[in-house]
Amino acid sequence: MIWCSGWRLASAVSNAGGLGLIGSGSMIPDVLREHICKCREATQEPFGVNIPLLYPRIEEIVKVVAEEKVPIVFTSAGSPAKYTGWFKERGILVAHVVANVRFALKSQESGVDAIVAEGFEAGGHNGREETTTMTLIPLIRQNTSLPLIAAGGIASGGSMLAALALGAEGVQIGTRFAVSEESSAHLAFKEHVIKSGDGDTMLSLKKIAPVRMMKNQFWEQVRELEESGASSDQLAGILGKGRAKLGIFEGNLNEGELEIGQVAALVQNIQPVSSIMEEIIREYNQTAGFLSNLKL
């Protein structure tokens, strides 16, 4: 949710009954502090911060979160062993994002409060195992009794219910909120995403670190390099810096890295968060009612 989830989106989600997350991955420490303060002004409800642990200024980021007394963090893209204890000592709840069983067990050993299991269909950075939500959720459930949050492919009440049927206790919704009215993504990016269909995103850059993004001119360059057997250095060279900002925040649809989930094919409107939440809850209840009549 880099370049999408600032204080506006996070507070809107919390105000609508979810747990809003500020995505710190695209923020320098001072900007993160500003978003936390503004979020606190905009909602009375709890909210959290997502922290990619590979962030270059990670030491400063975690300090900001602790100083601002953020109650919950979602950590990702790194070892849960490094900061979980540090956060827990400060009374902060920790959920860690994983894409395989090994890291789920590592998260549990590190003392996390919950696990987010993210399937292959999710947007942005992703696991090397390519395990989909349908397989990953029961697999992580089999291996831990910690609260489990499903991510990847969830944008409706039906898919939320599906995630619970697979063994999750909650869901993390990215793509649908990334194109909400309150998302800080560029309007051109949002409009491009809602018009997309199946097959329009691919997991790419696997030799560096797998990222799901929309097919565009930049993706095509990457694909050609990959098919010709390019090295990870060559790929890193074409990736450069700031590609995601260019695409998502500045709306350069050709040259930017357009990170988004596969479920974008199902999202067809730019809506306010409150409408999205109402729709999801209505669909969830309808589907649950319907299925309760389908006992075998």
Place this chain on the structure above:
Amino acid sequence: MIWCSGWRLASAVSNAGGLGLIGSGSMIPDVLREHICKCREATQEPFGVNIPLLYPRIEEIVKVVAEEKVPIVFTSAGSPAKYTGWFKERGILVAHVVANVRFALKSQESGVDAIVAEGFEAGGHNGREETTTMTLIPLIRQNTSLPLIAAGGIASGGSMLAALALGAEGVQIGTRFAVSEESSAHLAFKEHVIKSGDGDTMLSLKKIAPVRMMKNQFWEQVRELEESGASSDQLAGILGKGRAKLGIFEGNLNEGELEIGQVAALVQNIQPVSSIMEEIIREYNQTAGFLSNLKL
């Protein structure tokens, strides 16, 4: 389900309350006829035949199916326009397997009775869009009102219920039956599959036609070729002929092509079909009961 699903497996599934399918993709026409006859002796219930339309002796295969008055066919790997009308004229029900919206619409236009939507996590041949079951089922549901059967990642009552929550009316189960007692796969293959974990299968051979298989020595050779930018001819050369038979039917775990779904990571026993069906129904009912108490 090539090299797995002969008359023993198909009749066992039909006898246990499912719709058993004979996989004709690994059978010459005479062998198919023999399996149909034996299946009919082994069950009073309806069963079907799966027909990959790219099969070299397809004209003979469809004739055998019609002559033997098989009531239902599941067609895959080819255009539904070619044989659907022919089957329908003979009173045979047709379900066509798709991995994207375009072929779902094409199936509908061709007059199929049902659509099987198969996600990225499924074993064997797969779509180029890499759309997972979690995304594909709601997407196909949005585009057609035909009966919809979900495939890929389904091996338990929980995942069956999840598929229905996503909008399917039924499920197609491959992997779990491929390692059942009644499957004709080699015991070494079955034992290898049930010991596998997450990340042990990958979608491979994408330059020819994507196939999900287990990582092994053969897969490693393919991967090295792919990463070095090999052409599809070079890949076809190493694939050769009979790789799937070698791995699945003859149990050569190093040199064979071990086609199986991602959900293999969740399958832990070789069981008779009747136990598998009982378990799935019990889990399905338990999960449905549990979820009906979770209305929001």
